[in-house]
Amino acid sequence: MQLQLDRYAYLETPLHRWDPRCKLVGMMVLIFAFSYVRDLRLLPVILVVSGAMYVYSGLPLSFLLSRLRLPALFLLAVAVILPFASGQTVLFQIGPLAVKEEGCLDLLRIAVKFFSILTLGIILFGTMPFLTAVKAMRGLGLPYILADMTLFAYRYLFEIGDDLKAMQTAMRLRGFRNKKLSGFSTLASLAGTILVRSFEQSDRVFKAMILRGYGQPASFKDEFQARTIDVVALLLLLSAAAVVVTTELLLY
Amino acid sequence: MPQQTQQQPKTTVLPALETVGLAFTYPDQRPVLREVNLTIRPGERVGIIGPNGAGKTTLFMLSCGVLKPTAGEVRLFGKPVVTGDFHPEVGMVFQNQNDQLFCPSVQDDVAFGPRNLGLSGDEVAERVREAFTVTGIGDLAERPPHHLSGGEKRLVAIAGVLAMRPKLVIYDEPTSNLDIRYRRRLINFLQNSRETLIIASHDLEFILEVCTRVVLLHGGTIKTGGNPYDILGDIYLMEEHGLERPHSLVPHAEPHHDRAGTR
Numbered sequence: 001m002q003l004q005l006d007r008y009a010y011l012e013t014p015l016h017r018w019d020p021r022c023k024l025v026g027m028m029v030l031i032f033a034f035s036y037v038r039d040l041r042l043l044p045v046i047l048v049v050s051g052a053m054y055v056y057s058g059l060p061l062s063f064l065l066s067r068l069r070l071p072a073l074f075l076l077a078v079a080v081i082l083p084f085a086s087g088q089t090v091l092f093q094i095g096p097l098a099v100k101e102e103g104c105l106d107l108l109r110i111a112v113k114f115f116s117i118l119t120l121g122i123i124l125f126g127t128m129p130f131l132t133a134v135k136a137m138r139g140l141g142l143p144y145i146l147a148d149m150t151l152f153a154y155r156y157l158f159e160i161g162d163d164l165k166a167m168q169t170a171m172r173l174r175g176f177r178n179k180k181l182s183g184f185s186t187l188a189s190l191a192g193t194i195l196v197r198s199f200e201q202s203d204r205v206f207k208a209m210i211l212r213g214y215g216q217p218a219s220f221k222d223e224f225q226a227r228t229i230d231v232v233a234l235l236l237l238l239s240a241a242a243v244v245v246t247t248e249l250l251l252y
Numbered sequence: 253m254p255q256q257t258q259q260q261p262k263t264t265v266l267p268a269l270e271t272v273g274l275a276f277t278y279p280d281q282r283p284v285l286r287e288v289n290l291t292i293r294p295g296e297r298v299g300i301i302g303p304n305g306a307g308k309t310t311l312f313m314l315s316c317g318v319l320k321p322t323a324g325e326v327r328l329f330g331k332p333v334v335t336g337d338f339h340p341e342v343g344m345v346f347q348n349q350n351d352q353l354f355c356p357s358v359q360d361d362v363a364f365g366p367r368n369l370g371l372s373g374d375e376v377a378e379r380v381r382e383a384f385t386v387t388g389i390g391d392l393a394e395r396p397p398h399h400l401s402g403g404e405k406r407l408v409a410i411a412g413v414l415a416m417r418p419k420l421v422i423y424d425e426p427t428s429n430l431d432i433r434y435r436r437r438l439i440n441f442l443q444n445s446r447e448t449l450i451i452a453s454h455d456l457e458f459i460l461e462v463c464t465r466v467v468l469l470h471g472g473t474i475k476t477g478g479n480p481y482d483i484l485g486d487i488y489l490m491e492e493h494g495l496e497r498p499h500s501l502v503p504h505a506e507p508h509h510d511r512a513g514t515r
Contacts, residue, residue, distance in 0.1 A: 131356050155356050158398050204351040207318050212416060213338050213368030 006129045013058040016127045019230035020136035026237035027124040031117050033241035039251040040105065042244065043112040049240065050116040050123075057123045067122050068115070075114055082107045130154065139224055160198055167193070266330035268294045268420045268448040269315055269342075274324035275472075276310055284310045286472040288324070294419070297442070297449040299463035299480060301456065303494035306469045308452040309347070312422045315450075316342055329419065340369060343418035347425040349405040353397035358389070358408050361397055365416040383415040387441070403434025410441075423451040427458050456484055456498035468493060 009016070015023070034046045054064060087102025125133055131151065138147040167190055176186060206214075274288040285307045292298050300308050313319040315326055320335035327333065328342055343365075346352045355361035359380060366379040384390040387407045392400065397408060406426065413421060423442075427435050435458070442449060442462045453459055459466060460480050467477040470493045476483065484490065485501040 131360070151356060152354060155354060155396075155398075158396075159350065162398070201351060204346070204348070205354050207313070208344075208346055208352045209354065209364075210318065210338070211316055211342075211344055212365035212412065213340060214364075216338055216368045216370065 008059050008063060008126055009129045009132075011058050011127070013056070013127070014233075015053070015057045015123065018127075018233055019224055019226040020128050020132050021139050021224055022226055022230045022234040023124060023128065024133070024136050024140065026234045027120055029241045030237055030244075031120050033244040034113060034116050034120070036245055037113060037248050038109065039248055040109065041251060042248060043109065046116045046244065047112055050119040053123055054119050057127050059123065059126050063126065064119065064122055067126075068118060071114070071118055075111060078110060079107055082110070136224065156198070156202075159201075160194060163197065164190075164194055265294060267291045267327070268296070268329060269450065270327040271311075271315070272325045272327075274311070274314060274326060275322045276307075276314055276319060277322050283322075284472055285314070288469075288472070288474055290467065290474060292420075292448060292450060294329075294448050296465055297445075297451070297463045299459035299466045300450060300452040300469055301454075301459060301466060301484075301495065302469035307472045308469055309424055311469070312344060312424055312450070312452065315422065316344055338368075340416055341418055342420045342422065343413035343416055344422040345406075345409050345413055345424065345426060347428060349402075349409040350398075352409045352412065353405060356396055357393070358395050358397055358400075358411075359393040361408060362412045362415050365412060369416065379415045379417070383411040386414060387411040402429040403431060403437070406430060406434065406438065414447075418447060420448045420450070421445070423449065423453075425453055425455075426451060427453060427455045456495070457500060460484060460498055460500065470494070 030049075034050070037043065037046055083099045083103040084097050085103060086106050087100035089101040090098045091101050091104065092099050128136070134142075134147050134150050138144060171186070171190070176183070269290065269292040271288050271290045274285055274290075275283060276285040277283040288307075288311065290311075300311070302308055310319065314321055315328070315333065317326075317333045317335050317337055317339050325332060328339055333339060353361050355364055362380045362383050363376050366376040371379065381390075384393065387410055389404065389407045389411055392404060392408065397405060400408065406429075426438060426442075430438065435455075439458060439461050442451070449462075451459065451463060463480050465477060466480040466483045468475045468483060468489070475493060476489065481501065484498055487497055490497050
């Protein structure tokens with residue numbers, strides 16, 4: 001199945017074929033290793049590693065750029081504040097504001113790490129379907145209740161969205177235009193109705209789940225089978241993470 | 253010497269479903285079911301008919317152990333139904349299939365039940381394959397259920413229940429929201445079904461085609477039961493309980509319906 005998130009999750013590259021559990025562990029360890037980096041000399045390294053992995057994943061650049069749009073706003077906020085607020089050494093003045101060297105270096109550090117870590121995250125979740133990611137987490141020990149809640153929440157977002165759209169259409173067909181203050185009470189009623197209906201539906205769905213044995217010990221053990229190459233790739237990535245952290249410790 | 257006749261021991265066939273004095277009342281409401289005594293034998297296809305609010309769905313929920321009776325008892329294949337326990341021998345196809353399709357893919361949804369039975373990965377896969385074959389929906393395996401048509405959703409819901417290999421299957425308004433093509437497909441499917449069936453439906457032509465026995469439920473009690481043609485063809489009985497005779501049982505100047513009620 002293809003969901004909106006999974007547009008490129010069905011390509012055929014080695015990263016796509018990598019065992020989901022190994023991929024999850026390897027990439028998360030690498031992400032944490034990158035977040036540990038403070039020395040500026042390691043920044044090009046993590047940038048090159050994440051860039052190379054992205055190219056290897058076969059995901060299009062447009063996909064990366066579209067996913068970075070929203071987080072980039074956060075970075076923009078940091079970029080506006082940090083060079084002026086952090087440090088002592090003044091590089092130059094812009095009117096009354098002094099651009100400081102330490103602030104600029106901090107910004108560079110944050111921006112490169114931010115970009116590299118996000119790129120790894122996009123590779124991780126862009127090269128496997130969302131469902132597979134949740135199942136892999138479950139296979140690694142995520143409590144089944146949390147995994148199921150995530151899956152059901154994602155599944156029923158579409159249902160709630162459809163219900164909301166249908167109700168909004170019905171309202172518009174009966175002349176509703178949210179231009180007056182009284183419109184807000186209508187919208188509040190709409191939101192309340194959606195909540196009540198989704199609660200009632202969740203009750204019926206739960207009954208259906210119980211009738212099909214939900215809550216009995218379920219078997220999820222055989223869902224994934226890691227190949228030797230998957231484990232080798234995981235070890236490679238763990239080694240790379242160890243090298244980054246060790247180098248950081250030695251340099252700092 | 254006179255020949256001694258060997259007496260074969262009598263084997264008692266346990267009813268698939270038996271309710272004795274079953275009653276139920278929702279909190280702060282009037283009683284929904286009162287003194288319901290119903291016996292369904294294995295292999296039967298029983299239609300439950302009655303107007304809205306007669307208590308059909310409540311009866312089904314009690315039969316599956318989802319609700320606790322206010323009074324009386326329910327037995328499935330001789331064993332008492334304990335409220336809250338899991339009873340894999342009974343499966344239910346809900347009226348609104350959206351309530352029953354809660355996994356992100358059809359394959360996952362059909363596998364949901366067998367996984368909860370504690371089966372191995374291979375056994376689960378086998379059950380899913382079998383359910384897909386029986387319902388003919390193998391091509392929908394990777395699709396998300398919320399993207400399917402009403403008829404497809406119905407078949408997926410049925411596959412999800414059949415994958416658990418229940419001995420008794422309850423269908424609550426199975427033809428609601430189905431087009432003619434899927435309705436006919438469902439009729440053919442149920443006519444060839446090997447499980448014991450209990451079907452609630454307002455589609456009386458459908459009941460005529462599929463069921464071997466009909467039970468009329470109204471006001472929380474069973475009014476009568478018997479041959480579908482006799483029950484559904486009794487105009488006074490049907491009108492007394494807010495129903496109508498199916499068209500195929502209405503006398504025509506030129507008869508154009510066969511006994512099966514198809515044309």
